[in-house]
Amino acid sequence: xxxxxxxxxxxxxxxxxxxxxxxxxxxxxxxxxxxxxxxxxxxxxxxxxxxxxxxxxxxxxxxxxxxxxxxxxxxxxxxxxxxxxxxxxxxxxxxxxxxxxxxxxxxxxxxxxxxxxxxxxxxxxxxxxxxxxxxxxxxxxxxxxxxxxxxxxxxxxxxxxxxxxxxxxxxxxxxxxxxxxxxxxxxxxxxxxxxxxxxxxxxxxxxxxxxxxxxxxxxxxxxxxxxxxxxxxxxxxxxxxxxxxxxxxxxxxxxxxxxxxxxxxxxxx
Numbered sequence: 001x002x003x004x005x006x007x008x009x010x011x012x013x014x015x016x017x018x019x020x021x022x023x024x025x026x027x028x029x030x031x032x033x034x035x036x037x038x039x040x041x042x043x044x045x046x047x048x049x050x051x052x053x054x055x056x057x058x059x060x061x062x063x064x065x066x067x068x069x070x071x072x073x074x075x076x077x078x079x080x081x082x083x084x085x086x087x088x089x090x091x092x093x094x095x096x097x098x099x100x101x102x103x104x105x106x107x108x109x110x111x112x113x114x115x116x117x118x119x120x121x122x123x124x125x126x127x128x129x130x131x132x133x134x135x136x137x138x139x140x141x142x143x144x145x146x147x148x149x150x151x152x153x154x155x156x157x158x159x160x161x162x163x164x165x166x167x168x169x170x171x172x173x174x175x176x177x178x179x180x181x182x183x184x185x186x187x188x189x190x191x192x193x194x195x196x197x198x199x200x201x202x203x204x205x206x207x208x209x210x211x212x213x214x215x216x217x218x219x220x221x222x223x224x225x226x227x228x229x230x231x232x233x234x235x236x237x238x239x240x241x242x243x244x245x246x247x248x249x250x251x252x253x254x255x256x257x258x259x260x261x262x263x264x265x266x267x268x269x
Contacts, residue, residue: 007045010053011060014039028052031177033212034219042230043216046223075081127229132262134158134238140213147180149258161265162197164240172197174257185211199235199243220254228252 014024014035021039025032030049037043054061078084135153142148152158152173159169179194220228229251236244247265252259 006054007050009061010045010050011038013057017060019060024053024057031212031215033216037216037230040133040229040230040232043220043225046219049219074139078097127249130262130264132249132264133161134263136261136263138261140217141257145181145184146213150177150180158263159197161268162236162244168239170238197237199237217252217257220252225254227254 017024021032021035024030025035030052034043034049038045038049039068046188134155134157137149137151138147139149140147155173155203156166164172176195176197179190183190188200190230191198229249231247234246234248236246247264247266249262249264250259251261
Protein backbone atom coordinates (compact mmCIF):
# COMPACT_ATOMS: atom_id res chain seq x y z
CA UNK A 1 0.00 0.00 0.00
CA UNK A 2 1.46 3.37 -1.04
CA UNK A 3 2.61 5.58 1.86
CA UNK A 4 2.09 9.34 1.98
CA UNK A 5 5.74 9.94 1.13
CA UNK A 6 5.47 7.63 -1.89
CA UNK A 7 2.31 9.44 -3.04
CA UNK A 8 4.21 12.73 -2.82
CA UNK A 9 6.95 11.17 -4.97
CA UNK A 10 4.32 10.12 -7.53
CA UNK A 11 2.73 13.60 -7.59
CA UNK A 12 6.12 15.28 -8.04
CA UNK A 13 6.94 12.88 -10.88
CA UNK A 14 3.58 13.45 -12.63
CA UNK A 15 4.24 17.20 -12.68
CA UNK A 16 7.81 16.81 -13.97
CA UNK A 17 7.77 13.86 -16.36
CA UNK A 18 7.62 14.25 -20.13
CA UNK A 19 5.72 10.98 -20.47
CA UNK A 20 2.15 11.73 -21.71
CA UNK A 21 -0.71 10.90 -19.35
CA UNK A 22 -2.17 8.64 -22.03
CA UNK A 23 1.00 6.49 -21.99
CA UNK A 24 1.12 6.38 -18.19
CA UNK A 25 -2.56 5.40 -18.16
CA UNK A 26 -2.10 2.60 -20.70
CA UNK A 27 0.87 1.07 -18.88
CA UNK A 28 -0.43 1.41 -15.32
CA UNK A 29 -4.15 0.74 -15.98
CA UNK A 30 -5.00 3.96 -14.10
CA UNK A 31 -7.43 6.09 -16.12
CA UNK A 32 -6.19 9.31 -17.72
CA UNK A 33 -8.93 11.28 -15.95
CA UNK A 34 -7.77 9.96 -12.57
CA UNK A 35 -4.14 10.85 -13.35
CA UNK A 36 -5.16 14.36 -14.41
CA UNK A 37 -7.13 14.88 -11.21
CA UNK A 38 -4.17 13.74 -9.12
CA UNK A 39 -1.93 16.12 -11.03
CA UNK A 40 -4.24 19.09 -10.50
CA UNK A 41 -4.99 18.19 -6.85
CA UNK A 42 -8.68 17.70 -7.64
CA UNK A 43 -8.54 14.31 -5.90
CA UNK A 44 -5.98 12.63 -3.69
CA UNK A 45 -3.96 9.63 -4.82
CA UNK A 46 -5.56 6.42 -3.59
CA UNK A 47 -3.65 3.42 -2.29
CA UNK A 48 -4.60 1.10 -5.17
CA UNK A 49 -3.74 3.71 -7.77
CA UNK A 50 -0.40 4.44 -6.09
CA UNK A 51 0.47 0.74 -6.09
CA UNK A 52 -0.31 0.46 -9.81
CA UNK A 53 1.93 3.44 -10.64
CA UNK A 54 4.77 2.21 -8.42
CA UNK A 55 4.67 -1.29 -9.93
CA UNK A 56 5.31 0.11 -13.41
CA UNK A 57 7.25 3.37 -12.96
CA UNK A 58 9.19 2.83 -9.73
CA UNK A 59 12.58 3.35 -11.41
CA UNK A 60 11.49 6.56 -13.15
CA UNK A 61 9.91 8.00 -10.00
CA UNK A 62 12.83 7.13 -7.67
CA UNK A 63 10.25 6.08 -5.15
CA UNK A 64 10.98 6.20 -1.43
CA UNK A 65 11.33 2.75 0.16
CA UNK A 66 11.78 1.84 3.81
CA UNK A 67 13.57 -1.23 5.21
CA UNK A 68 13.31 -2.79 8.69
CA UNK A 69 15.52 -5.81 9.50
CA UNK A 70 14.69 -8.59 11.97
CA UNK A 71 17.04 -7.16 14.61
CA UNK A 72 15.00 -3.98 14.79
CA UNK A 73 17.53 -1.63 13.18
CA UNK A 74 15.63 0.87 11.09
CA UNK A 75 17.05 2.37 7.92
CA UNK A 76 15.50 4.58 5.28
CA UNK A 77 16.49 4.55 1.63
CA UNK A 78 15.70 7.09 -1.05
CA UNK A 79 16.90 5.81 -4.40
CA UNK A 80 20.33 4.70 -3.10
CA UNK A 81 21.38 2.22 -0.41
CA UNK A 82 20.39 3.05 3.20
CA UNK A 83 21.53 6.32 4.74
CA UNK A 84 20.81 5.25 8.31
CA UNK A 85 18.24 7.98 9.02
CA UNK A 86 16.47 6.07 11.82
CA UNK A 87 15.01 9.13 13.55
CA UNK A 88 13.66 10.61 10.33
CA UNK A 89 11.96 7.34 9.42
CA UNK A 90 10.14 7.24 12.77
CA UNK A 91 9.09 10.88 12.36
CA UNK A 92 7.75 10.13 8.86
CA UNK A 93 5.76 7.18 10.16
CA UNK A 94 4.17 9.31 12.87
CA UNK A 95 3.35 12.07 10.39
CA UNK A 96 1.65 9.53 8.12
CA UNK A 97 -0.46 8.21 11.00
CA UNK A 98 -1.41 11.69 12.23
CA UNK A 99 -2.34 12.87 8.74
CA UNK A 100 -4.42 9.76 8.10
CA UNK A 101 -6.30 10.14 11.40
CA UNK A 102 -6.89 13.86 10.80
CA UNK A 103 -8.31 13.17 7.33
CA UNK A 104 -10.68 10.53 8.72
CA UNK A 105 -11.92 12.94 11.41
CA UNK A 106 -12.52 15.70 8.85
CA UNK A 107 -14.37 13.25 6.60
CA UNK A 108 -16.64 12.08 9.42
CA UNK A 109 -17.36 15.61 10.62
CA UNK A 110 -18.35 16.80 7.16
CA UNK A 111 -20.57 13.79 6.57
CA UNK A 112 -22.30 14.30 9.92
CA UNK A 113 -23.20 17.92 9.18
CA UNK A 114 -24.21 16.98 5.62
CA UNK A 115 -21.79 19.35 3.89
CA UNK A 116 -19.97 18.52 0.65
CA UNK A 117 -16.38 17.41 0.90
CA UNK A 118 -14.20 19.70 -1.17
CA UNK A 119 -10.80 18.66 -2.48
CA UNK A 120 -8.61 21.33 -4.04
CA UNK A 121 -5.03 22.52 -3.80
CA UNK A 122 -4.47 25.63 -1.68
CA UNK A 123 -7.33 27.45 0.03
CA UNK A 124 -10.78 25.86 -0.10
CA UNK A 125 -13.34 28.44 -1.25
CA UNK A 126 -17.05 28.46 -0.46
CA UNK A 127 -18.92 27.45 -3.62
CA UNK A 128 -21.50 30.20 -3.08
CA UNK A 129 -18.78 32.88 -3.05
CA UNK A 130 -17.17 31.90 -6.37
CA UNK A 131 -17.86 34.62 -8.94
CA UNK A 132 -19.12 33.66 -12.40
CA UNK A 133 -20.66 34.95 -15.62
CA UNK A 134 -22.66 31.85 -16.61
CA UNK A 135 -23.44 28.46 -15.10
CA UNK A 136 -23.92 24.99 -16.59
CA UNK A 137 -25.39 21.78 -15.17
CA UNK A 138 -24.27 18.33 -16.28
CA UNK A 139 -25.66 14.87 -15.52
CA UNK A 140 -23.68 11.68 -16.17
CA UNK A 141 -26.34 9.03 -15.45
CA UNK A 142 -26.68 7.79 -19.02
CA UNK A 143 -24.31 5.06 -20.22
CA UNK A 144 -24.54 6.13 -23.85
CA UNK A 145 -23.06 9.64 -23.98
CA UNK A 146 -20.71 12.12 -22.33
CA UNK A 147 -23.62 13.92 -20.64
CA UNK A 148 -27.16 12.61 -20.20
CA UNK A 149 -28.27 16.20 -19.49
CA UNK A 150 -26.52 19.47 -20.29
CA UNK A 151 -27.92 22.96 -19.59
CA UNK A 152 -26.59 26.53 -19.51
CA UNK A 153 -28.44 29.26 -17.63
CA UNK A 154 -27.81 31.91 -20.34
CA UNK A 155 -26.15 30.70 -23.54
CA UNK A 156 -26.89 34.03 -25.31
CA UNK A 157 -24.81 35.84 -22.68
CA UNK A 158 -22.07 33.19 -22.93
CA UNK A 159 -21.71 33.49 -26.71
CA UNK A 160 -21.97 37.26 -26.58
CA UNK A 161 -18.57 37.19 -24.85
CA UNK A 162 -17.32 35.29 -27.91
CA UNK A 163 -18.75 37.71 -30.49
CA UNK A 164 -21.90 35.81 -31.55
CA UNK A 165 -25.31 37.42 -31.94
CA UNK A 166 -28.35 35.65 -30.36
CA UNK A 167 -29.38 33.77 -33.52
CA UNK A 168 -25.80 32.59 -34.14
CA UNK A 169 -25.48 31.64 -30.47
CA UNK A 170 -28.54 29.41 -30.65
CA UNK A 171 -27.20 27.49 -33.67
CA UNK A 172 -23.73 26.96 -32.16
CA UNK A 173 -25.08 26.04 -28.72
CA UNK A 174 -27.64 23.52 -30.00
CA UNK A 175 -25.00 21.80 -32.15
CA UNK A 176 -22.63 21.62 -29.19
CA UNK A 177 -25.35 20.25 -26.87
CA UNK A 178 -26.42 17.61 -29.37
CA UNK A 179 -22.82 16.38 -29.63
CA UNK A 180 -22.20 16.30 -25.88
CA UNK A 181 -25.46 14.41 -25.20
CA UNK A 182 -25.21 11.92 -28.06
CA UNK A 183 -21.58 10.76 -28.19
CA UNK A 184 -19.93 8.37 -25.76
CA UNK A 185 -16.29 8.54 -26.80
CA UNK A 186 -14.42 11.83 -27.02
CA UNK A 187 -12.69 12.46 -30.36
CA UNK A 188 -10.66 15.62 -31.07
CA UNK A 189 -11.72 16.03 -34.68
CA UNK A 190 -15.41 15.54 -33.91
CA UNK A 191 -15.15 17.90 -30.97
CA UNK A 192 -13.53 20.64 -33.12
CA UNK A 193 -16.35 20.32 -35.66
CA UNK A 194 -19.15 20.44 -33.11
CA UNK A 195 -17.59 22.84 -30.59
CA UNK A 196 -15.46 25.32 -32.60
CA UNK A 197 -15.58 27.90 -29.79
CA UNK A 198 -13.26 25.80 -27.54
CA UNK A 199 -9.50 25.77 -28.11
CA UNK A 200 -8.96 22.03 -27.91
CA UNK A 201 -5.14 22.28 -27.76
CA UNK A 202 -5.27 24.44 -24.63
CA UNK A 203 -8.36 22.96 -22.98
CA UNK A 204 -8.23 19.29 -23.98
CA UNK A 205 -7.74 17.99 -20.44
CA UNK A 206 -11.20 19.34 -19.55
CA UNK A 207 -12.77 16.82 -21.93
CA UNK A 208 -12.94 13.10 -21.21
CA UNK A 209 -14.80 10.08 -22.50
CA UNK A 210 -17.70 8.44 -20.68
CA UNK A 211 -15.57 5.55 -19.40
CA UNK A 212 -12.99 7.77 -17.68
CA UNK A 213 -15.75 9.97 -16.23
CA UNK A 214 -17.47 6.95 -14.70
CA UNK A 215 -14.14 5.74 -13.34
CA UNK A 216 -13.64 9.16 -11.72
CA UNK A 217 -17.06 9.03 -10.05
CA UNK A 218 -16.85 5.41 -8.92
CA UNK A 219 -13.35 5.80 -7.49
CA UNK A 220 -14.48 8.70 -5.30
CA UNK A 221 -17.69 6.93 -4.26
CA UNK A 222 -15.63 3.93 -3.09
CA UNK A 223 -13.48 6.32 -1.06
CA UNK A 224 -16.65 7.72 0.58
CA UNK A 225 -16.14 11.15 -0.98
CA UNK A 226 -19.38 13.07 -1.36
CA UNK A 227 -18.20 15.81 -3.72
CA UNK A 228 -15.13 17.59 -5.04
CA UNK A 229 -14.28 21.00 -6.44
CA UNK A 230 -12.06 21.25 -9.51
CA UNK A 231 -10.83 24.57 -10.88
CA UNK A 232 -9.22 24.85 -14.31
CA UNK A 233 -8.37 27.36 -17.00
CA UNK A 234 -10.18 27.13 -20.33
CA UNK A 235 -9.32 28.87 -23.59
CA UNK A 236 -12.32 29.75 -25.75
CA UNK A 237 -12.14 30.94 -29.35
CA UNK A 238 -13.79 34.26 -30.24
CA UNK A 239 -15.70 34.51 -33.50
CA UNK A 240 -12.87 36.69 -34.85
CA UNK A 241 -10.29 33.99 -34.03
CA UNK A 242 -8.80 35.57 -30.91
CA UNK A 243 -8.50 33.67 -27.65
CA UNK A 244 -10.69 34.35 -24.63
CA UNK A 245 -9.56 33.03 -21.24
CA UNK A 246 -11.91 31.79 -18.55
CA UNK A 247 -11.85 30.10 -15.17
CA UNK A 248 -14.11 27.07 -14.84
CA UNK A 249 -15.02 25.86 -11.36
CA UNK A 250 -16.76 22.47 -11.31
CA UNK A 251 -18.54 21.11 -8.23
CA UNK A 252 -18.96 17.34 -8.64
CA UNK A 253 -21.82 15.55 -6.84
CA UNK A 254 -20.66 11.92 -6.73
CA UNK A 255 -23.82 10.69 -5.03
CA UNK A 256 -26.16 11.90 -7.79
CA UNK A 257 -23.73 11.58 -10.74
CA UNK A 258 -23.94 15.24 -11.72
CA UNK A 259 -21.97 18.49 -11.58
CA UNK A 260 -22.44 22.25 -11.69
CA UNK A 261 -19.95 24.52 -13.45
CA UNK A 262 -19.29 28.23 -12.99
CA UNK A 263 -17.59 30.01 -15.88
CA UNK A 264 -15.90 33.37 -15.37
CA UNK A 265 -14.37 35.17 -18.35
CA UNK A 266 -11.03 36.85 -17.63
CA UNK A 267 -9.92 39.02 -20.56
CA UNK A 268 -13.17 40.51 -21.86
CA UNK A 269 -14.79 43.90 -21.37
